[in-house]
Amino acid sequence: MxxxxxxxxxxxxxxxxxxxxxxxxxxxxxxxxxxxxxxxxxxxxxxxxxxxxxxxxxxxxxxxxxxxxxxxxxxxxxxxxxxxxxxxxxxxxxxxxxxxxxxxxxxxxxxxxxRPGARQLESALWLWAAVLARRTPRGWEVADLADTGLSYDEAARRLGISQSAVSQRAQAAGIVEGRRARELVTHLATTALEEARG
The missing domain is CATH 3.30.70.270 (Reverse transcriptase/Diguanylate cyclase domain)
Known part of the structure; x- marks a missing residue:
């Protein structure tokens, strides 16, 4: 196992x-x-x-x-x-x-x-960490709301700011890149486990 x-x-x-x-x-x-x-x-x-x-x-x-x-x-x-x-x-x-x-x-x-998959997984985690490290408290605020399923418009109403301000925070926080990184980490973790089992 x-x-x-x-x-x-x-x-x-x-x-x-x-x-x-x-x-x-x-x-x-x-x-x-x-x-x-x-x-x-x-x-x-x-x-x-x-x-x-x-x-x-x-x-x-x-x-x-x-x-x-x-x-x-x-x-x-x-x-x-x-x-x-x-x-x-x-x-x-x-x-x-x-x-x-x-x-x-x-x-x-x-x-x-x-197996090689461990190094690949590590590389993806390092890149994801670099994205997360650039987030400010305001960026995390938007990211946390987005993670609950709120749209940027809904997040804007919750925060009392404009939708364009939320979009700007989301872009600066790398929210889209962060989501892709999660997907990549999951995929590479799957590969690493399959290699280890093989």
Whole structure:
């Protein structure tokens, strides 16, 4: 059984407050095979088998800008324990190597696996992170409303601004590019998992 294991470590945790509870709350709605939970100290871990769940897990972590993210692609030892932190196998080892490398990598994110798909997935995640990094609070405001299904006209009424202002914010925030990036990340996560299973 091949999965995506995410090992996530808070950056500069000794100088700031513990952000693990906030992260766990944000990740609570992600469709995980094993839910995210604190492993030790300022680290958390989760196991995904649905490629579409990866962007849902990674986006809030990138948005927070305070995490090193390691994603391991590969098999796990079976039977898989009920808690993410108790698992073992290559995907866990890859995630551990990934989070260590992420501390000095672009966007503090690394994907590790034994097949080429892992590198391709990592490249797409880095490009998506670059789009998200340029969003201002106003851009996120529009993006969040658009993600609930509101049109730009409806978002404009909600925000009390013109539709053209919403469109300008959306363009500056790269909302269209962000949506495409989510699709690409899901596709490449699917490919990486299929390679690992093959």
């Amino acid at each position: 091949s999965v995506l294991v995410l090992t996530v470590d808070q950056r500069d945790s000794r100088r700031g407050r513990d952000q693990v509870p906030t992260a766990l709350e944000l990740l609570g709605g992600v469709a995980a095979l094993r839910s995210f939970e604190r492993t030790a100290g300022d680290e958390l871990q989760g196991v995904l088998d649905d490629p579409a769940a990866l962007p849902a897990a990674v986006e809030p972590l990138l948005r927070a800008g305070t995490w090193s993210i390691g994603i391991g692609v590969g098999p796990v030892d079976l039977p898989l324990p009920p808690h993410a932190r108790a698992g073992a196998g290559p995907a866990y080892l890859h995630a551990r190597a990934g989070v260590t490398a992420a501390k000095t990598s672009p966007w503090h994110l690394r994907v590790v696996g034994e």
